[in-house]
Amino acid sequence: MDSLAPFFERFSLSARMFYSGRLCGISPNLDEQAGYLHVLRKGTLTVTHPNARPLVLDTPSILFFPRPHQHRVRGSEEEGAELVCATVEFGAGMMNPLIASFPEPFLVPLNVLPELAPALALLFAESTSEFPGRQTALDRLFEYVLVLLIRSALNAHLVNSGVLLGLADERLGKAIEGMHKHPETNWSLEQLAQSAGMSRARFAAHFRKVVGMTPFDYLTDWRLAVAQTMLRKGNSLKLIAAAVGYANATALTRVFTQRVGMSPTEWLARSQKHGK
Structure with a gap:
């Protein structure tokens, strides 16, 4: 099974390039309802964001803000910074556990990611072109x-x-993939531990250590993430409840409200209002 497929099936990924070229000086304040992906090709880039020390990038790097986050980028006045930037929407405002795995921000030098070189070469080439459909x-x-x-x-x-760390774990990955594939199943700790080939106690402790929450907290979050996607698609609460393992719409609404801080109906209205 493709361990990442459930995320791309449940959450719509879209990006919008908004800057390419040499940046000399400071950008406008970046604070939209989306994440940001900055790719530094050359030069020095300084990133400032509230309540944190400035971040200085002086080697080719990828800087990923997975969630909406106020920040500014500045290229040095002398040499500038060659970069391409995009806003990224991948379940912002939703309980996407994949996005929640990433630190804010996520910084990786390009030399650590040689497998991205062909795609980045295309990205840089296209960013300097004037071809139709650019x-x-x-x-x-x-x-x-x-x-x-x-x-x-x-x-x-x-x-x-x-x-992400849980999926990379050979034992935990099997249990997590089972939750992803069948959120409607009435999972027990014993069933999940069995799928991981572990005792219940070892499984529960190892899961919490690696993933950062209990197996059932993660299962609840995944079920609600699926519910949010189905809400956006116009499905009824009755249908959604059955699809994510709740006895009825009332039970789903109770858990949803406790976890999200508002009812499914309120969340959907707010999501549509903000265009997320």
Whole structure:
């Protein structure tokens, strides 16, 4: 099974390139309802964001803000910074556990990611072209780069907690993939531990240590993430409840409200209002 497939099936990934070229000086304040992906090709880039020390990038790097986050980027006045930037939407405002795995921000030098070199070469080439369809090509390339980045983070253990680390664990990965594939199942701790080939106590302790939460907290979050996607698609609460393992719409609404802080109906209205 493709361990990342459930995330791309449940959450819509889209990117929009908004800057390419040499940046000399400071950018406008970046604070939209989306994540950000900055790819530094050359030069020195300083990133400032609230309540944190400035971040200085002086080697080619990828800087990923997985969630909406206020920040500014500044290229040095002398040499500037060659970069391409995009906004990224991948379940912002939703309980996407994949996005929650990434630190804020996530910084990786390009020399750590040789598998991205062909895609980045296309991205840089397209960013300096004037060919018809340039914007669309760059948007799709940014989406591809993000998929590759997530894949690399999984394979190379570039994050140190969360579901990405859990999926990389040979034993836990089987249990997590089972939850992803069948959120409607009335999972017991024994069933999950069996799928991981572990005792219940060892499984529960190891899961919490690696993923950062209990198996049932993770299962609840995944079920609600699936519910949010189905809500956006116009499915009824009755249908959604059955699809994610709740006895009825009332039970789903109770858990949803406790976890999200608002009812499914309120969440959907707010999501549509903000265009997320």
